[in-house]
Amino acid sequence: MDWTYGELDHAVAEGYGKVHARVWAGIGSCGTWWTxxxxxxxxxxxxxxxxxxxxxxxxxxxxxxxxxGDHVGGNTQAELxxxxxxxxxxxxxxxxxxxTRAFVQATCADIGEEAYVELAALVATAVAxxxxxxxxxxxxxxxxxxxxxxxxxxxxxxxxxVGAFVSQAIDKRLxxxxxxASLVPDTAALWQxxxxxxxxxxxxxxxxxxxxPLSRPQVEVVAATVSQLNQCFY
Amino acid sequence: xxLLRVSGEALGAGIDAQAVADGAGAEAGGALVxxxxxxxxxxxxxxxxxAALREAVGDDALVEAAATVSxxxxxNRIADATGIQLDxxxxxxxxxxxxxxxxxxxxxxEGKVNQAGGTERRAESVLGLFQ
Numbered sequence: 001m002d003w004t005y006g007e008l009d010h011a012v013a014e015g016y017g018k019v020h021a022r023v024w025a026g027i028g029s030c031g032t033w034w035t036x037x038x039x040x041x042x043x044x045x046x047x048x049x050x051x052x053x054x055x056x057x058x059x060x061x062x063x064x065x066x067x068x069g070d071h072v073g074g075n076t077q078a079e080l081x082x083x084x085x086x087x088x089x090x091x092x093x094x095x096x097x098x099x100t101r102a103f104v105q106a107t108c109a110d111i112g113e114e115a116y117v118e119l120a121a122l123v124a125t126a127v128a129x130x131x132x133x134x135x136x137x138x139x140x141x142x143x144x145x146x147x148x149x150x151x152x153x154x155x156x157x158x159x160x161x162v163g164a165f166v167s168q169a170i171d172k173r174l175x176x177x178x179x180x181a182s183l184v185p186d187t188a189a190l191w192q193x194x195x196x197x198x199x200x201x202x203x204x205x206x207x208x209x210x211x212x213p214l215s216r217p218q219v220e221v222v223a224a225t226v227s228q229l230n231q232c233f234y
Numbered sequence: 235x236x237l238l239r240v241s242g243e244a245l246g247a248g249i250d251a252q253a254v255a256d257g258a259g260a261e262a263g264g265a266l267v268x269x270x271x272x273x274x275x276x277x278x279x280x281x282x283x284x285a286a287l288r289e290a291v292g293d294d295a296l297v298e299a300a301a302t303v304s305x306x307x308x309x310n311r312i313a314d315a316t317g318i319q320l321d322x323x324x325x326x327x328x329x330x331x332x333x334x335x336x337x338x339x340x341x342x343x344e345g346k347v348n349q350a351g352g353t354e355r356r357a358e359s360v361l362g363l364f365q
Binding site (some may be wrong): 012015124164177196213217219224233 | 262319
């Protein structure tokens with residue numbers, strides 16, 4: 001069922017609720033490298049990381065590696081994820097500007113490169129959907145329903161080293177960011193659906209002038225502000 | 235910020251991509267920046283920033299601003315988590331801007347700027363930024 005955001009005192013274009021409901025259900029489905037319950041546990045840790053004491057203390061350290069410890073703020077599903085996976089979820093959620101190639105390579109060696117990329121894409125998707133509700137003052141929805149099944153663990157063809165921290169599609173068709181999670185195409189498709197609804201709108205992305213409630217320069221001011229605050233180099 | 239520059243030039247909107255913190259000259263730019271900042275920081279100022287933006291631009295535009303904030307929260311994370319490089323054209327287009335604003339000094343650039351990174355070359359279109 002589509003989400004309506006009916007708790008707000010103003011309308012929200014129905015496309016958002018349709019996409020969010022569909023993608024949220026997809027997050028709970030069995031993935032390519034994580035089971036449905038594991039993917040739901042990842043989302044639970046995205047939410048829990050906001051109030052994780054270790055994450056908060058690390059923000060004031062010169063380096064997050066300077067302060068070892070255990071993360072809190074997930075839920076009873078935490079045991080579904082390894083310590084390395086939980087560390088990755090919390091780091092990507094709360095301190096993305098200080099992720100390093102060394103950290104990513106160590107995590108990939110621990111949990112697997114494809115599993116790491118699927119995890120990162122799930123974090124990004126959950127952050128975007130929850131962030132939309134938070135920005136508008138709407139309620140966060142319940143965690144996705146975990147689906148059944150076993151991951152296929154199938155790596156797509158055409159992946160390789162293109163200079164990023166992880167393998168990506170060698171075939172460059174658009175912006176590098178559009179192939180960031182190309183190692184896990186099914187989960188990347190969920191993420192791309194959110195990107196399209198919130199921002200790029202398919203072929204409209206190529207147009208410098210948009211006919212929307214906000215002009216494109218207004219949208220890009222918001223985008224640049226967020227990226228500066230997150231110290232995102234890209 | 236390259237997209238801000240290109241879209242501003244297309245509209246003839248007098249956009250200053252180096253002045254994002256002040257709204258870059260965009261209509262309601264100050265309210266948009268305040269809302270985006272409050273939403274990212276998740277502080278108590280979000281309520282008033284949201285109300286001010288709604289007053290300035292209306293309900294539909296507020297929703298679009300929330301959509302933009304939230305998707306870039308995700309985009310920033312997927313970009314940083316996977317360590318994507320700047321596209322060659324984007325690196326060339328933003329070389330001067332990055333140097334001026336100190337963006338090249340962000341924590342770990344680690345090879346994210348390719349060989350074209352130090353040579354200023356302006357893109358003529360949106361897609362031209364990503365080649």
